[in-house]
Amino acid sequence: MEVVIGVLLVLLLLFGIGYFIRKNVYREVDRLEARKIEIMNRSLVDEMSKVKNLKMTGQAEELFERWRNEWDEIITTQLPEVEELLFDAEDHADKYRFKKSRQVLEHIENMLDAADQNIEQIIEEIYELVSSEEKNTTEIDDLREQFKKAKKTLLAYSHTFGKAHPALEAELLAIYEGMKEFDAETDSGNYLAAREILMKNSEELTILQMKINQIPSLLSECVTSIPLQLAELLEGYKEMEEQGYFLGHIHAEAEAEKIAVKLEEYKERIEQTDIEGIQEALHDINESIETMYDLLEKEVRAHHYIQTESAKAEAELFELDRQKLQTSEETDLVKQSYHLTEQDFEKQRHITKQLSMLRKRYDHVKMNLTKDQIAYSILKEELTELEKQILIVKKEHEAYREMLLALRKEELQARQQLSELKVMLTEAIRMIQKSNVPGLPEAYKHLLEEANVSVKKVAVKLEEIPLDMVAVNILLEDSADIVKKLSLQTADIVEHVFFIEKIIQYGNRYRSKNSGLAVQLKEAEDLFRNFQYDASLEKAAAAIESIEPGVMKRLENSIEEDLEKIK
Structure with a gap:
């Protein structure tokens, strides 16, 4: 199943x-x-x-x-x-x-x-x-119209086509036969074959029209324009040679011969209506001729430049020589009073060496000017480079002279600054004496001694011969720091002494009534007698401020008036 x-x-x-x-x-x-x-x-x-x-x-x-x-x-x-x-x-x-x-x-x-x-x-x-x-x-219809125009141009301007005219007429006749063939094919119902013939004839007529448009100008350039330019170029070339210009590097005559051969070849091709690439070739020839003209003009400009600038270069070298001698004398004078480093002397030797080389280069250029086998453009380049080097040496020389002047300037500035430090030191001592300060902290005494010693060191260093400004500036900078620090601490001590005395005087009104305040003021007075003015001021100010808040601000204003009297 x-x-x-x-x-x-x-x-x-x-x-x-x-x-x-x-x-x-x-x-x-x-x-x-x-x-x-x-x-x-x-x-x-x-x-x-x-x-x-x-x-x-x-x-x-x-x-x-x-x-x-x-x-x-x-x-x-x-x-x-x-x-x-x-x-x-x-x-x-x-x-x-x-x-x-x-x-x-x-x-x-x-x-x-x-x-x-x-x-x-x-x-x-x-x-x-x-x-x-x-x-x-x-x-x-368009083709027939173009054909008529081309035929009319050939008839009206036949002389402009030279030997190319028969060849152009033959090409025009071939196009005419082509149009007849076109008509025959059209009458026979061969429209496609007629189309091919028409397109071919149209293309040929376009090419022919281009030849008709270009051949007159191409022939004119080959036969007239360019040969005339070459003749003018060669004439100018020979004139410049007669004037003494060396133009061997331009090769104008050899180039003109090559161009003449090319022009003959192009002319034969044009007469056969073969003009492909000729327009570009003639453009290259014109550029070549223009280049030779530029080279000749460059020689003329170089000659003019040398005539005007060589004398300037000689004058600048003469002036630089004079300044170098003057600087050498200044160096001899400066080194009697100042310490000059080996690097400074090396700069002077380098400038002297460079100046000697420049003189030799100028003599070389001057000697070449008398020769007739060197182009002015080459001499101009040498002279231009010489002028650049002269400018560089001038700048180095100016920098060296400024260094010598700076040494004297540094000395005067150092003496001025030393004088200012002495005034600051004297002012600090005067303020201490005038303020009746009971005594001076040991740290302040040490700073005062250090300030006196540093100032004397600078003064001694400034009198050394030769003068070493590098060492002077180092000592001067250290001394300025110490004296400024002393000046600030002097102001602080005087201000604190006045302040403490004012606070204790003000606090005496509360001593009999406040035993705690009396104890604190007594501690402040002990610190004051031990010349610990900072700690004394802090202790006294805290004590009086605790009894009468805000009193310190009022006392400050009163102290400023007293301080102004001793300044």
């Missing part, structure tokens, strides 16, 4: 698969049938009717007959065969011959594709034939 059920299930499955495949075949048959009908409905009558407006002879007639025969072949043979094959495909599907049915359907698809392509090809060829006739009608 299970076997029977299994067989039935397999049979049902196979039946279902077969049904599905046959349904797909029928669907594909319907699609191809619809495509076949679409092709049948694509009538070429309208397209082919456009051709009937043309002359139905020759190529047009042959093409028309071929298109009609191909269309008849599609309608009467290929599509009926497709119809039969569609029936065969359905019949194979009904008999479950699915593979055979698929092969038939693929063959039908290929046949319909070929028919479609054939129709498209026919439509395209019809369009090409008709459009060729339309374009030919329009473009031949």
